[in-house]
Amino acid sequence: MEYDNSVYADFHVHTRFSPCGHPEATIAAMVERAQAKGLAALGFADHVTPHPIPGCGFYDGQQIGVLSEMRAVVGALPNTPSVGAALELLVGVEADYTLAGASCLDTAMLELADHVVCSASHFHLPAAPVPQADTPLAKAALMVRLAREMLGLDGVSIWAHPFDCSAMKPLAPIMAEIDEVTRVELISLANAREVAIEINGGSGKDPAYRTATAPFYALAREMGARFTVTADAHHPDDFERLDSAVRWARALGIPDEAFLTADELRSRYRRKRESSQS
Numbered sequence: 001m002e003y004d005n006s007v008y009a010d011f012h013v014h015t016r017f018s019p020c021g022h023p024e025a026t027i028a029a030m031v032e033r034a035q036a037k038g039l040a041a042l043g044f045a046d047h048v049t050p051h052p053i054p055g056c057g058f059y060d061g062q063q064i065g066v067l068s069e070m071r072a073v074v075g076a077l078p079n080t081p082s083v084g085a086a087l088e089l090l091v092g093v094e095a096d097y098t099l100a101g102a103s104c105l106d107t108a109m110l111e112l113a114d115h116v117v118c119s120a121s122h123f124h125l126p127a128a129p130v131p132q133a134d135t136p137l138a139k140a141a142l143m144v145r146l147a148r149e150m151l152g153l154d155g156v157s158i159w160a161h162p163f164d165c166s167a168m169k170p171l172a173p174i175m176a177e178i179d180e181v182t183r184v185e186l187i188s189l190a191n192a193r194e195v196a197i198e199i200n201g202g203s204g205k206d207p208a209y210r211t212a213t214a215p216f217y218a219l220a221r222e223m224g225a226r227f228t229v230t231a232d233a234h235h236p237d238d239f240e241r242l243d244s245a246v247r248w249a250r251a252l253g254i255p256d257e258a259f260l261t262a263d264e265l266r267s268r269y270r271r272k273r274e275s276s277q278s
Contacts, residue, residue, distance in 0.1 A: 010242055048062050162216065
């Protein structure tokens with residue numbers, strides 16, 4: 001599937017600069033694949049945190065120098081920032097509220113990044129918080145608390161893969177414990193804070209995830225939330241997952257105008273940075 005609609009952009013793309021990125025996921029390779037897909041914009045969002053996280057080696061060496069090096073590589077590409085005048089590039093980060101809490105971002109990162117994708121459900125990583133009990137209710141309570149806190153954090157642009165984590169399955173009984181009042185609260189907070197809700201083609205490969213989160217996404221659509229679609233690519237071939245993300249979004253009845261464009265993302269992020277500095 002190729003796209004000629006300017007709303008189609010992927011702002012959550014990993015490269016070899018992430019510990020989970022494939023060695024073949026060079027910035028140039030990811031740009032080439034995004035151009036082949038006909039995307040309007042591509043946003044890199046490798047894993048970066050201000051400081052190493054005790055007990056979690058995943059983030060060792062993943063500090064702001066990674067973001068600086070990425071910007072240098074992108075800046076050296078021909079015809080940037082508009083590659084071939086058809087693909088706009090953004091260099092952002094995927095911050096990890098699950099592991100680092102409010103310390104997942106700092107002023108230096110906010111100033112250097114073009115956008116922030118933020119996760120509140122990386123429970124599979126070492127040193128992640130654990131629910132108080134091995135029950136759907138306790139797992140739901142932990143997910144909701146972290147999502148609520150993350151959405152209130154200055155600088156967050158996109159809520160990454162909501163409620164998805166391999167350590168929190170089966171998801172359906174967990175989502176059943178999150179009542180509509182709480183879902184309305186989270187979506188209202190996302191809207192008020194100008195945080196887009198991500199439709200993730202990686203997470204969406206699992207039919208159980210799509211089914212369990214369908215009522216949440218339907219409610220978000222009804223409440224006028226803004227969305228992004230992503231392949232959450234870690235290898236050039238992963239861009240094919242964007243097709244399934246787009247089909248999923250359409251099946252959910254989400255209109256094109258609900259997708260965040262690169263210009264809107266930049267404008268929102270600029271306001272967030274100005275707000276955090278005031």
